[in-house]
Amino acid sequence: MCYTIPAIVEGVHKGKATISYFGERKEAICEFVHLSPGDYVYAQGGYVVEKISPVQAQKTLKAWKDVFFELRKIDAVSAALDSSDISSNRILQGILERARKNIIPSKEEALYLLNLEDAQSRLLVRRSANYLRQQYHNNSCCVHGILEISNICARDCGYCGISSSSGAVRYRMSLDEIIAAAGEAINKFGFKSLVLQSGEECGYSLDELVNIVASIKKKFPVLIFISFGEIGIKGLKQLYAAGSRGLLLRFETSNPALYKKLHPGCNLDSRLDHLRAAYEMGYLIITGGLIGLPGATKEDLVNDIILTSSLHAEMFSFGPFLPHPSTLLAAFPAPAEQDVLGVLSLARLMCAEKAKILVTTAYETLSSSARQNGLIAGGNSIMVNVTPLKYRSLYNIYPHRAHEDETLAQQVRQALAMLKSLGRGPTDLGSN
Numbered sequence: 001m002c003y004t005i006p007a008i009v010e011g012v013h014k015g016k017a018t019i020s021y022f023g024e025r026k027e028a029i030c031e032f033v034h035l036s037p038g039d040y041v042y043a044q045g046g047y048v049v050e051k052i053s054p055v056q057a058q059k060t061l062k063a064w065k066d067v068f069f070e071l072r073k074i075d076a077v078s079a080a081l082d083s084s085d086i087s088s089n090r091i092l093q094g095i096l097e098r099a100r101k102n103i104i105p106s107k108e109e110a111l112y113l114l115n116l117e118d119a120q121s122r123l124l125v126r127r128s129a130n131y132l133r134q135q136y137h138n139n140s141c142c143v144h145g146i147l148e149i150s151n152i153c154a155r156d157c158g159y160c161g162i163s164s165s166s167g168a169v170r171y172r173m174s175l176d177e178i179i180a181a182a183g184e185a186i187n188k189f190g191f192k193s194l195v196l197q198s199g200e201e202c203g204y205s206l207d208e209l210v211n212i213v214a215s216i217k218k219k220f221p222v223l224i225f226i227s228f229g230e231i232g233i234k235g236l237k238q239l240y241a242a243g244s245r246g247l248l249l250r251f252e253t254s255n256p257a258l259y260k261k262l263h264p265g266c267n268l269d270s271r272l273d274h275l276r277a278a279y280e281m282g283y284l285i286i287t288g289g290l291i292g293l294p295g296a297t298k299e300d301l302v303n304d305i306i307l308t309s310s311l312h313a314e315m316f317s318f319g320p321f322l323p324h325p326s327t328l329l330a331a332f333p334a335p336a337e338q339d340v341l342g343v344l345s346l347a348r349l350m351c352a353e354k355a356k357i358l359v360t361t362a363y364e365t366l367s368s369s370a371r372q373n374g375l376i377a378g379g380n381s382i383m384v385n386v387t388p389l390k391y392r393s394l395y396n397i398y399p400h401r402a403h404e405d406e407t408l409a410q411q412v413r414q415a416l417a418m419l420k421s422l423g424r425g426p427t428d429l430g431s432n
């Protein structure tokens with residue numbers, strides 16, 4: 001099973017390969033493998049992660065060729081706009097027409113879109129976001145695996161069910177368990193990118209984390225994202241040297257006072273410094289915030305999207321606040337699904353060209369149709385939880401997480417069937 005389509009190398013220049021997917025050219029960094037024209041590769045996130053044999057590549061490409069173009073057609077038809085996609089609301093119509101021409105909505109316009117109440121207008125915003133997604137990213141949908149290696153955390157974030165004061169039952173996977181779980185995801189199910197996630201100060205020393213990343217890189221062809229909280233500049237450098245190339249670190253809210261209130265002993269500047277330093281080092285950045293966080297305004301949400309873009313995020317991660325019973329925010333409600341979709345669509349309208357937009361597991365927990373709804377509202381990325389079942393329910397940052405009890409095989413089957421039904425290709429194509 002493949003989560004990327006093999007590409008053929010057309011040329012290599014200064015550490016970058018020009019690769020072609022059925023004639024469509026992309027650039028990919030090839031620091032992990034030595035390449036020559038005519039080689040076949042898998043690429044993820046702008047990196048070549050694996051060179052494969054011509055026989056293996058041609059077999060996969062043969063199986064994919066018709067499906068590839070068929071899926072694209074399904075997606076293009078469903079994302080197209082027609083005469084019914086016109087609003088009698090002239091302000092809305094003007095904003096959307098400009099966005100379709102890649103004129104980014106102003107802050108005031110963004111706020112106007114988030115404040116829309118009527119179902120027809122909201123639907124039109126989502127359809128416009130889906131149209132833009134298809135125009136810039138075609139039918140590609142990233143499918144990253146996420147492996148939660150430890151739920152130990154020294155922080156006390158006010159909304160989190162595994163914070164240091166939550167009383168959560170703790171676990172820390174051994175290196176052998178991590179290698180086995182990564183191996184299953186990569187070798188058996190074909191994942192090409194993995195996010196390694198934990199709490200902050202997660203029970204491993206920096207040397208142990210470096211060893212985990214280096215061990216996975218040594219054994220498997222995979223793009224590794226780290227998500228261990230604020231690991232420090234030294235930590236970022238050492239983990240990059242060990243082979244990680246992506247950082248998932250959300251800032252949760254761009255409102256400094258609210259950030260301080262919900263993250264005792266921490267401040268927003270420190271987190272942003274971390275993200276900026278990681279970007280300068282070469283990390284791919286996944287960041288974003290919480291939707292419906294108690295105390296946050298819609299203006300804060302617009303600022304969150306603007307901040308995410310300014311941090312050079314290659315993927316936007318915006319999920320709903322979900323109240324956890326063991327936190328001080330237990331009594332606050334989760335946001336309405338329509339509000340979550342509104343933020344995903346707005347992110348697409350404001351960052352049409354560059355953003356991968358994740359449909360988060362938190363949103364999937366809020367709504368059983370979240371994946372489909374998010375993907376047709378501007379989203380083009382999902383994550384599949386590859387954490388062993390015996391640990392998965394212990395990473396309960398919010399209760400009753402989606403896919404908590406599903407085997408990896410079940411999750412993969414469901415994800416691929418859903419993507420196929422929407423005409424989406426589980427590939428990195430279109431995003432390099």
Ligand code: SF4
Pocket residue numbers: 153154155156157160161162163164198199200229397
């Ligand atoms: S959100 Fe992350 S850093 Fe904060 S308490 Fe939870 S696991 Fe720790």
